[in-house]
Amino acid sequence: MNYIGKVYRPPSEARSLILQATVGCSHNKCTFCHMYKDDDFRIRKLPDILADLEEMAKLRYPYKRLFIADGDALVLPTNTLIAIIEKAKEVLPYLERIGIYASPTSIRIKSDEDLKLLKEHGLDIAYLGLESGDDVVLENVCKGSTSQEILRGAQRLKDAGILLSVTLISGLGGKERLKEHALHSAQVLSEMDPDYLGLLTLHIEASTPIYKQVTDGSLTLLSPMEVLEELDILINHLNVTNTIFRSNHASNYWALAGTLPQDKEKLLLEVEKARSGLLESRSEWMRAL
Ligand code: SF4
Missing domain, CATH: 3.30.750.200 (Transcription Regulator spoIIAA)
Incomplete structure (x- = not known):
């Protein structure tokens, strides 16, 4: 797994596999937050993200939860997120829950249909x-x-x-x-x-x-x-x-x-x-x- 910079997750995702799909936070302006100040926001290439999942699957650890990081990974195009979710379900057979960080902006750029589609494919929880x-x-x-x-x-x-x-x-x-x-x-x-x-x-x-x-x-x-x-x-x-x-x-x-x-x-x-x-x-x- 190739992590870039520091990776954060909610307390309830402590035992989850953390998959870094974006680096940093697309907003990155909150005055109280120091989390991603050293990282310019960017989206990782889909083949690299999928390769990380395949690499982790080889460990055969029975991950029950996957958390898609960084700061605001819901900003990814819906098709990209679905490809990640489908690959995760394919290579991590014990997976029970998939979570992600969301923001008002990343939700706003998704249509209601996009959000429903993500839920249907297996996005279970969003942290806002x-x-x-x-x-x-x-x-x-x-x-x-x-x-x-x-x-x-x-x-x-x-x-x-x-x-x-x-x-x-x-x-x-x-x-x-x-x-x-x-x-x-x-x-x-x-x-x-x-x-x-x-x-x-x-x-x-x-x-x-x-x-x-x-x-x-x-x-x-x-x-x-x-x-x-x-x-x-x-x-x-x-x-x-x-x-x-x-x-x-x-x-x-x-x-x-x-x-x-x-x-x-x-x-x-x-x-x-x-x-x-x-x-x-x-x-x-x-x-x-
Ligand atoms: S949106 Fe979240 S991660 Fe981004 S700067 Fe604000 S508190 Fe930090």
């Missing part, structure tokens, strides 16, 4: 970064899309039958927009009604543009107690029908898990326990993005 439901925050971090554009993309994925996993970043609005970030995110997520919701906590890398905002005082990072205050507001205002919630990413102070709405009280109790110091948190030095 909402980051915040607050448009002021989204603009501040140069997300490049509004909350309504991200919501629309999410709804189209769901309409095509593709499982939707959404990420939100705690603390992204700083102290300045703690309440707006929590409330507007809860509102957008309630409309989105994702299958999975993954919570990350803002963790600043010195190489990112947002670092400057922290050092010049225009963005104030949340303390762990303020992270809990924000989480309390978020969970209290979430109105979803069946969403698996996780905060098991390395950036989080506390790893919480539950299914909403049925575990709402349990999760709020955990937040309360954490606020009272009864739940041990991850040390600052152990956190990472």
